[in-house]
Amino acid sequence: MFELNTIIRPNIKSLKPYSSARDEFKGEASVYLDANENAFGSPLSTNYHRYPDPMAYAVKMRLSEIKGVPARNIFLGNGSDEAIDILFRSFCNPGVDNVIIVPPTYGMYEVSANINDVEIKRINLTEEYQLNLEGIAEAIDKNTKLIFICSPNNPTGNSINREDIETLLANFNGIVVVDEAYINFSRQKTFIQELTEYANLVVLQTLSKAWGLAALRVGMAFASEEIIEVFNRVKPPYNINEASQQLALEALQNVEKINNWIKEILKERDTLVLALKSFDFVIDIYPSDANFILVKTADADGIYKYLTEQGIIVRNRNKIKLCEGCLRITVGTFEENQALINSLKKLKND
Numbered sequence: 001m002f003e004l005n006t007i008i009r010p011n012i013k014s015l016k017p018y019s020s021a022r023d024e025f026k027g028e029a030s031v032y033l034d035a036n037e038n039a040f041g042s043p044l045s046t047n048y049h050r051y052p053d054p055m056a057y058a059v060k061m062r063l064s065e066i067k068g069v070p071a072r073n074i075f076l077g078n079g080s081d082e083a084i085d086i087l088f089r090s091f092c093n094p095g096v097d098n099v100i101i102v103p104p105t106y107g108m109y110e111v112s113a114n115i116n117d118v119e120i121k122r123i124n125l126t127e128e129y130q131l132n133l134e135g136i137a138e139a140i141d142k143n144t145k146l147i148f149i150c151s152p153n154n155p156t157g158n159s160i161n162r163e164d165i166e167t168l169l170a171n172f173n174g175i176v177v178v179d180e181a182y183i184n185f186s187r188q189k190t191f192i193q194e195l196t197e198y199a200n201l202v203v204l205q206t207l208s209k210a211w212g213l214a215a216l217r218v219g220m221a222f223a224s225e226e227i228i229e230v231f232n233r234v235k236p237p238y239n240i241n242e243a244s245q246q247l248a249l250e251a252l253q254n255v256e257k258i259n260n261w262i263k264e265i266l267k268e269r270d271t272l273v274l275a276l277k278s279f280d281f282v283i284d285i286y287p288s289d290a291n292f293i294l295v296k297t298a299d300a301d302g303i304y305k306y307l308t309e310q311g312i313i314v315r316n317r318n319k320i321k322l323c324e325g326c327l328r329i330t331v332g333t334f335e336e337n338q339a340l341i342n343s344l345k346k347l348k349n350d
C-alpha cells in the first residue's frame with residue numbers, strides 16, 4: 001500500500017515553510033507597507049514593484065479549466081525542471097535513497113539526482129523503447145522513492161505502453177512520475193485524469209513545448225492534494241515571477257491557436273519523415289508522438305557536423321545507449337524543414 005507519509009523526507013515533514021508577507025496578509029488593502037517593496041513603482045512601463053502571488057492562483061485557475069483538474073491538484077514550477085528537483089528534495093534522502101530511470105530518456109532526471117546526491121538505478125528500455133517491467137521490479141528496494149517515465153519519451157519520441165505504467169502505479173509503493181512534456185502532440189491519453197485512481201502518481205507537463213512559452217519558464221505538476229501541499233512547502237516562495245504569471249495567463253486564452261499549430265506541426269512532421277526516408281544514409285525513422293523525430297543514420301557525427309556548418313542545428317544522440325547513429329530533429333516551420341532537406345540533398349550529391 002502506498003502511504004505518502006512514509007516516503008516524505010523527515011526534515012520536510014517537520015519543515016516550517018517560509019511565511020512571506022503575501023502569505024500572512026491575503027486580502028485587499030489600500031496601503032501595503034509590509035514587504036519592503038519600492039512603493040514609488042518600477043522604472044518600466046508595466047509595474048513590477050509588488051511581489052507576485054506565491055501560488056500563481058490565477059494561472060492555476062485557467063489551467064484548471066483547460067485541463068479539467070482542480071487547482072488544488074496543480075503545482076507550478078519555474079519550468080517542469082523545478083518540479084523534478086522538488087520531487088528529489090521532498091522525497092529522497094541524500095546518500096540513502098535511490099530512484100529508477102529508464103534510459104534512453106530525458107537527461108534532467110539524472111542531473112537532478114546527482115545534484116541531490118541520490119543514487120540512480122538505470123533499467124534500459126527494451127529494443128522497442130518500452131519498459132522492462134521485470135528489470136524495474138528487480139531493481140526496486142526499500143529505498144527506491146521515485147520512478148521516472150517520460151511519455152512520449154525524449155529522445156525516442158514514442159509513447160510508453162499505458163498498461164505498463166498502470167502496472168507500476170498499482171504495485172510500486174513510491175512515486176511514479178509520468179513526464180508528459182510532449183503530450184499535446186500525442187494521440188495517447190494523458191494520465192492527469194487518473195489522479196483520483198492513484199495516490200502515487202505525479203504527472204509533469206509544461207508550457208515550454210506545444211504552448212510556445214519556453215522562455216517564460218512555467219511547468220506543471222499534477223498530483224494529489226497532499227503531494228501538491230508538500231511541493232508548495234518546499235518551493236521557493238515566489239518561484240513564478242509576475243511577468244511569467246501575467247504572460248502565461250494571457251497566452252492561455254489562445255487554446256485554438258495552439259491546437260491549430262499542433263495540427264500544422266504534425267503535418268510538417270509527416271512531410272519531414274517522408275522526405276528523410278528518401279536518403280540512403282537514413283537507416284530508420286522511429287515512430288513519433290512528439291514534435292521531434294529520432295532518425296537513425298549511417299554517420300550521425302558526420303551529418304551533424306555538416307549540418308552545423310550549414311547553420312542548421314539538430315541534436316546528436318549518437319553517444320547515447322540504444323540511440324547509436326541517431327540524430328534527434330525538432331519539427332520546425334515549413335521553411336526550416338525545407339532548409340534541412342535541401343542541405344541534406346547537397347550532402348547526398350557531394
Ligand SMILES: *Cc1c(COP(=O)(O)O)cnc(C)c1O
Nearest residue numbers: 079080081106154181206208219
Ligand atoms: C523539455 C522537457 C522538459 C522541461 O520542461 P521545462 O518546463 O521547460 O523545464 C521536461 N521533460 C521533458 C521530457 C522535456 O523534454
